[in-house]
Amino acid sequence: MLLRWSKALLSRKKTWAVAVFLLTSLVLLDLAFPLPPPGRDSPYAMVVLARDGSPLRAFPDKDHIWRHAISLDEVSPYYVQALTGYEDRAFWWHPGVNPLSMLRAGWQWLHNGRIISGGSTITMQVARIIDPTPHTVTGKLKQVARALQLEAHYSKKEILTLYLNYAPMGGVLEGVEAASRAYLGKPANRLTHAEAAMLAVLPQMPSVLRPDRYPQRAQQARDKLIRRMADRWSKDIVADALSEPVVAQTVREPLLAPLLALRMKQQARRERKSAGNTMDTGQQNVIRTTVDPASQQVVETLLADRIRLLPPHVSMAAMVMDNQTFEVLAYAGSADFSDRKRFSDVDMVRASRSPGSTLKPFLYAFALDEGLIHSESLLSDTPQSFSGYQPANFFQNFNGPVSVSEALVKSLNVPAVEVLEQLGSDNFVSMLRRGGLKLDFPRGAAPNLSVILGGAGARLEDMVGAYSSLARKGMAGVPRMTPAAPRKEQRMMSEGAAFIVRDILETGGPVARAVEGNGSYRGIAYKTGTSFGFRDAWAIGVSNRYSIGVWVGRPDGTPNPGFFGANVAAPLLVDIFTALPDGRNAGPNPPPASVSQEKICWPLGTRASEQTDASLCPVQRTAWLLNGTAPPSFADRLKTATPVFSYLVDTRTGLRVAPECASHASETRQAARWPSSLGPWLDAGLRKTALPPAWAPECATIYKADDNIQIVGLNDGEILHRASNKDVPKARLEIRGSQADISWMVNGHIIANKTASQPQVIEFPQAGRYDITAFDTFGRYDRISVSMQASP
Structure with missing residues (x-):
């Protein structure tokens, strides 16, 4: 008995020794031949997704493989059922190798002299994916060893997830999500039983069973799998699945919002590089954005329609932002990504360009907040010099007296510079920066009055974020392009200023609305802009729901004569607002308490x-x-004088007199002083009611004649005649009483600017009345009216 126990103990020790030896050997082999990394992604292989998970753009790896990373929970359970039920029914319990399947495959190989079935489990297929082996006995043994390693290192769910992501699906596609998107146009979590069966059988022979090329072969293989699932799926499900036709779309590279996708890829690479991560796997190569595919498609379609009508090399850009979440719903950095002639690879959403007049709403909002103006403050749209800077309007005309509302709606330049001079250029730029809009100036340059007319650079995405303040009670938002991006906002202007400026842009202000009625709301408040030399055309606007920006031009900065914001950018902006859901839902919004x-x-x-x-x-x-503030009009820039002045009027004649020349009784009257520069633009009716009357003849020798200038060469009221066979009549006019620069105006349009010593030749090409006005830089002016008649 003792001998028997000794032998049993010795036998047990040998068994444990063998077990320890085998275990040690396996550990050493595992260390000597470690598993390759399960993911074959590189920093260059990734997919950028829209907010609903649909791909915007796929960036293949070095082998040009498209792969959409996905987790097990994101795949339809029908696909998992079909895969495990057909490929590997013992997947959830075997150790990586199914002994029965291997014995069956070996017997078939010995009996037939060739491989009839491989006996491979899902784990073995994953092993071959991460460490490819030849179709030989040696290769199969290596595959078995790798499968055992996989089971030792990973859970069943992790192994199945690897298969879902890397199984070959035909052509350049890998993984069920890429195949589902490419062939069926839907995510893998929405697969039907028939679709799940088709994709589950595809990796067996991916080149032969591609549904886009060989639908009949794909259907035969699919139906075989469906019939085998009869013990797991109900008869009705099997019948419905067998009756469903195989329909697959042609595989195309997803290409929606391509420049945003490229931007997200580059940003991810920079972040990973800075973090020291040079190899990424699985979900790390998926970037989710806030883009709404429907909105993106609308914007890209509208841009494509417009760009065909524009010259070569011209591009467009547009961005749509949700005012509540700051999410970028549509992002088009160029008009046609396939047209290299139009600089399709240049992202104009983030390019710094001259914004033209699109900064004017912020100027007037800041001036409102500073108590400098109200919506109808009097401004002078006349030729003026601001310390040597002489701005002109876009159409080279002037309007005389205008309100803030009119100046903003008509995008007048001189009034904007007049307001900026009061606010201060540095102050204006600082206020913009405080609200989140940073302007770009040339190296060494400082803000000056030209900044309001486009004298600095701005980016479309920043402008859209800044404009959102008009719809968000003065709070500007920073556009968010990924769900993980933080929600940032800054105070750009007060709620009251935002309301007033938006109302002006949308309805023309209280004066225009009083004429047109409360139903005049168009649903959009927008502003256009054109940079110097027609290089950039802008239109940016807001509704209650969206802030949208549009840019049109050549990315290389070449001028496009005749292209300005109102005729090329604004129509596209309005169409985008109109095409989007609730795009023109703007109000009316009640004014705030302020x-x-x-x-x-x-x-x-x-x-x-x-x-x-x-x-x-x-x-x-x-x-x-x-805030109940009614600030007075700006002081006269040309003369220092009180806003209100007194004068004497002869009670008998009604003419103006002075105490030393009055011959009859006189009375004192008061008048409000108009800015000197506006004198030539006051019409006859207003001049009669708002200005003092003409001087009485007896006072002509003593009143200040040096305050006036005179046009000589034609007399007021003179009639000119033109013979039908003669040349166009001309008149040579000169100025008396001034040595300053003179501006000449005919029928309200400036025709020349020159010194007083230079004569001006006026032509009279057509019959009719000609109002000729000359005024100098001190606000002094003279006006004559002549008529030209054709001779009988």
Whole structure:
């Protein structure tokens, strides 16, 4: 008995020794021949997804493989059922190798002299994916060893996930998600039983069973799998699946929002490089964006329609942002990504370009907040010099007296510079930066008055974020392009200023709305802009739901004569708003408590209720006031004088007199002083009611004649005649009483600027009346009216 126990103990020790030896050997072999990394991704292989998970653009790896990383929970359970039920029914319990399947495959090989079935499990297929082996006995043994390693290192779910991501699916496709998107146009979590069966059988012979090329072969293989699932799926499910036809779309590379996708890829590479991560696997190569595929398709379609009508080399860019979430719903960095002639690879959403007049809404909003203006403050749209800077309007015309509302709606340049001079260029740029809009200046350059007309660079995405403040009670948002991006906002302007500026852009302001009625809301508040030399055309606007920006031009900066914001960018902007859901849902929005509406007076700019003398309020306008403030009009830039002045009038003749020359009784009257530069632009009716009357003849020798200038060469009221066979009549006019620079205007249009010593030749090509005005830089002017008649 003792001998038997000794032998049993010795036998047990040998068994344990063998077990330890085998275990040690396996550990050493595992260390000597480690598993290759399960993921074959590189930093260059990734897919960028829209907000619904659909691919925007796939970036293949060095082998040009398209792969969409996916987890087990994101795949339809029908696919997992079909895969395990057909490929490997013992998957959940075997150790990586199914002994019965291997014995069956070996017997078939010995009996037939060739491989009939491989006996491979899903784990073995994954092993071959991560470590390819030849179709030989040696290769199969290596595959078995790798499968055992996989089972030792990974869970069943992890192994199955590797298969889902890397199984060959035909051509350049790998993984069930890439195949489902490419062949069926849907994510793998929405597969039907028949579709799941088709994709489950595809890796067996991916080149032969491609449904886009060989639908009949694919259906035969699919149906074989479906019939085998009869013990797991109900009869009705099997019948329905067998009756479903195989329909697959042609495999095409996804290409929606391509420049945004490229931007996201480059950003991810930079972040990974900075983090020291040079190899990424699985979900790390998936980038989710906020892009809405439907909105993106709308924008790209509209751009494609427009770009065909534009010259070669011209491009377009557009961006749509949700005002509540700051999510970028559509992003088109160029108009046609396939047209290299149009610089399709240049992303103009983030390019710094001259914004033209698109900064003007911010200028007037800041001036409102600073208490400098109200919506109807009197401004001078006349030729002016601001310390040597002489801005002109886009169409080279002037409008004379205008309100803030009119200046913004008509995008007048001189009034904007006048307001900026009061606010301060440095202050304006700082306020923009504080609100999140940073302008780009040339190296060493400082802000000056030209900044309001496009004298600095801005980016479309920054402009869209800044404009959102008009729809968000003054709070500007930073566009978010990924769900993980933080939600950032800054105070750009007060809620009241945002309301007033938006109302002006949308309806023309309280004066225009009073004429057109409350139903005049168009649903969009937008502003256009054109940079110097027609290089950039802009249109940026807001509704309650969206902020949208459009840019048109040549990325290389070449001018496009005739291309300006109003005729090429604004129509596209309006179409985008109209095409998007609730795009033109804007209001009417009630004014906040800080905004009130009152009558104000021109030229003083103050409340009409404060004037007891009607002569001091010759023009009344309805204005939006911020915080109850009605600031006076800006001081005269040409003369230092009080806003209100007194004068004497002869009670008998009604003419103006002075105490030393009055021959009859006189009375004192008051008048509000108009800016000197506006004198030539006041019409006859306003001049009669708002200005003092002409001097009495007896005072002609003593009143200040040096305050006037005179046009000589034609007399006021003179009639010219033109013979039908003669040349166009001309007149040589000169100026007396001034040595300053003279501006000549005919029928309201500036025709020349020159010194007083230079004569001006005026032509009269057609019959009719000609109003000729000359004014100098001190606000002095003279006007004559002549008529030209054709001789009988």
